[in-house]
Amino acid sequence: MEPGSWPSEHSDALRDYFLKGMSYAEIGREINARFGTAYTRNAVVGRARRLGLAAPARMKSPSIVPAFPGEPCLFPPRPPALQSWSVPPKSAMKLAAPVKLRCVGIKPRLISLLELAPGDCRYPYGGDKDGEEITFCGHPRTSGSSYCTPHFHLTRGPGSTSARVAGPLVLRLVSAA
DNA sequence: CCCTGATTCGC
DNA sequence: GCGAATCAGG
Numbered sequence: 769m770e771p772g773s774w775p776s777e778h779s780d781a782l783r784d785y786f787l788k789g790m791s792y793a794e795i796g797r798e799i800n801a802r803f804g805t806a807y808t809r810n811a812v813v814g815r816a817r818r819l820g821l822a823a824p825a826r827m828k829s830p831s832i833v834p835a836f837p838g839e840p841c842l843f844p845p846r847p848p849a850l851q852s853w854s855v856p857p858k859s860a861m862k863l864a865a866p867v868k869l870r871c872v873g874i875k876p877r878l879i880s881l882l883e884l885a886p887g888d889c890r891y892p893y894g895g896d897k898d899g900e901e902i903t904f905c906g907h908p909r910t911s912g913s914s915y916c917t918p919h920f921h922l923t924r925g926p927g928s929t930s931a932r933v934a935g936p937l938v939l940r941l942v943s944a945a
Numbered sequence: 946c947c948c949t950g951a952t953t954c955g956c
Numbered sequence: 957g958c959g960a961a962t963c964a965g966g
Binding site: 807808811813815 | 957961
Binding site: 791792793809810813814817822 | 948949950951952
């Protein structure tokens with residue numbers, strides 16, 4: 769591939785395989801096999817992380833965090849810190865897409881990934897709630913994309929190809945610096 | 946030893 | 957942002 773970036777198709781495949789429960793090495797092999805690429809598993813891991821698939825879970829090297837007795841927590845009180853999304857300017861909610869977030873007016877079949885045919889739209893449904901198995905809109909996808917026409921426009925409308933299913937899931941506050 | 950995931954760091 | 961190098965656990 770010429771571009772030094774991940775094509776949307778590759779990122780899409782990455783998400784598919786990741787959601788399917790495959791390991792990064794497996795994902796890398798599959799993507800390389802299917803697209804003729806040469807991603808290393810490190811590349812897949814890094815990409816998945818940047819995509820927001822991997823939660824920024826911090827749980828390595830707990831070597832620090834003393835907090836011995838006699839001294840309260842090192843964490844200062846945090847009085848003000850939340851307000852941004854609470855009351856956005858009323859002018860911010862303009863018209864942009866006749867959809868709430870995942871409703872394009874079509875009828876999603878909500879089939880599982882394993883039942884998903886090669887030519888089916890892979891727009892993910894579910895996933896809003898943890899534990900809920902993720903299903904997909906299984907309608908004929910448009911050429912060149914992994915989504916059907918409505919979802920195709922929905923996915924690459926505003927942003928690029930990222931920040932989609934990672935919305936409420938990646939909202940883990942990590943301001944513990 | 947093999948494998949894996951996860952992070953760091955230079956490009 | 958990308959990915960190799962690197963670290964850490966199984």
